[in-house]
Amino acid sequence: NAGVTQTPKFQVLKTGQSMTLQCAQDMNHNSMYWYRQDPGMGLRLIYYSASEGTTDKGEVPNGYNVSRLNKREFSLRLESAAPSQTSVYFCASSGDHSSYNEQFFGPGTRLTVL
Amino acid sequence: GEDVEQSLFLSVREGDSSVINCTYTDSSSTYLYWYKQEPGAGLQLLTYIFSNMDMKQDQRLTVLLNKKDKHLSLRIADTQTGDSAIYFCAESKEDDDMRFGAGTRLTVKP
Numbered sequence: 001n002a003g004v005t006q007t008p009k010f011q012v013l014k015t016g017q018s019m020t021l022q023c024a025q026d027m028n029h030n031s032m033y034w035y036r037q038d039p040g041m042g043l044r045l046i047y048y049s050a051s052e053g054t055t056d057k058g059e060v061p062n063g064y065n066v067s068r069l070n071k072r073e074f075s076l077r078l079e080s081a082a083p084s085q086t087s088v089y090f091c092a093s094s095g096d097h098s099s100y101n102e103q104f105f106g107p108g109t110r111l112t113v114l
Numbered sequence: 115g116e117d118v119e120q121s122l123f124l125s126v127r128e129g130d131s132s133v134i135n136c137t138y139t140d141s142s143s144t145y146l147y148w149y150k151q152e153p154g155a156g157l158q159l160l161t162y163i164f165s166n167m168d169m170k171q172d173q174r175l176t177v178l179l180n181k182k183d184k185h186l187s188l189r190i191a192d193t194q195t196g197d198s199a200i201y202f203c204a205e206s207k208e209d210d211d212m213r214f215g216a217g218t219r220l221t222v223k224p
Contacts, residue, residue, distance in 0.1 A: 004156070040122065042202060042216040043157075058211060090156055101145065101206050105156030 001026050004106035006091050012112045013081045021076040021109050023091030031094045032074035033058075033103065034066060036087040043090065049074055081113045120203050120215040127223050132190040134218045136203030139184065143205040146179060148188045151200040151217065160188070160201070190220075198222045 004025045013019060025032065030051045035043040035058075045058030049068040063085060065077045074093075078085060088110050092103040118138045126132045138146070144165050149157040163170045163177045163186075170177045176189040190197055200219050206212040 040216050042118070042214040044214075045211050048211065092156075101212055102147075102159050102162070103157075103212065105158070107154070107156050 003027065004091055004093055004104050006089075006106035006109050008109060009107065010110050012114065013078075014114050015082060017081050018077070018079050019081065020078075021089055021091075021111075022073070023075065023106060024073045025091075025093040025104070026072065027093060027095075027104065028071070029093035029095050029104075030071070031096060031101075032068065033092040033094075034064075034074070034076045035090045035092065036060065036085075037090060037108070038087050046076065046089075081111075083113045085111065086113045087111060118203055118205055118213050118215040120201075120218045122216060123219050123221070125221045125223060126193050128193060128195060130193055132188075132193045132197070132220055132222075134188045134190075134201050134203075134220065136186040136188075136215055137184055138186065138203070138205050138213075140205060140207070140213075141181075141184065142207050143184075144207040145205065146177075146186050147202075147204040147206075147212070148175075148177065148186075149202040149204060149214075151202065153199075157202060193220075193222050195222045195224060 007022045033048040034046040047066040049055045052071045091106040094103045147162040148160045150160045151157045174191045178187045200217040202217045203215040
């Protein structure tokens with residue numbers, strides 16, 4: 001099992017460009033998450049999908065959109081990238097959003113917006 | 115909103131014990147977690163504790179929970195250089211998101 005995979009590992013964008021970060025999990029988990037990690041601020045939840053077909057905003061959703069393509073895949077889209085979106089992005093999955101919630105994380109995507 | 119706070123840095127000598135502290139504000143937190151992040155990698159769950167427990171021990175790791183003071187600690191016995199990483203405290207409750215602290219960077223000196 002690969003667990004949670006993310007592509008790409010690194011990306012540099014110019015302000016205003018768009019891109020999609022891909023995430024897939026092979027653990028048959030119901031819930032998937034997108035976080036951003038900034039120095040001194042820990043992880044902040046952008047969006048999550050409690051189950052296939054649903055998505056909800058997290059703490060910092062502005063400037064992002066998500067798609068739960070199927071049970072395995074959850075993508076994060078930046079329509080018009082801004083320097084404030086320079087960060088490391090982590091995808092995670094868990095069996096169930098509503099109870100004990102061990103989350104399994106991907107290796108991260110390091111995004112720089114110039 | 116509810117907060118989870120940790121000190122940002124801790125440095126210890128190899129073989130010593132490390133104690134990483136965390137405080138949280140949500141008294142209704144049900145689950146408390148410690149995650150470890152190694153350089154260039156995602157977070158991995160180290161251990162967790164339910165809010166109705168005071169202590170949990172797992173090999174070199176001891177988690178202490180003081181629910182009255184909303185204080186969580188992680189003790190690593192006989193700290194090794196391989197324990198150097200960032201340690202995140204997190205909390206969650208039923209039907210709610212997980213909230214993470216900023217992470218404590220543990221440096222183990224030989």
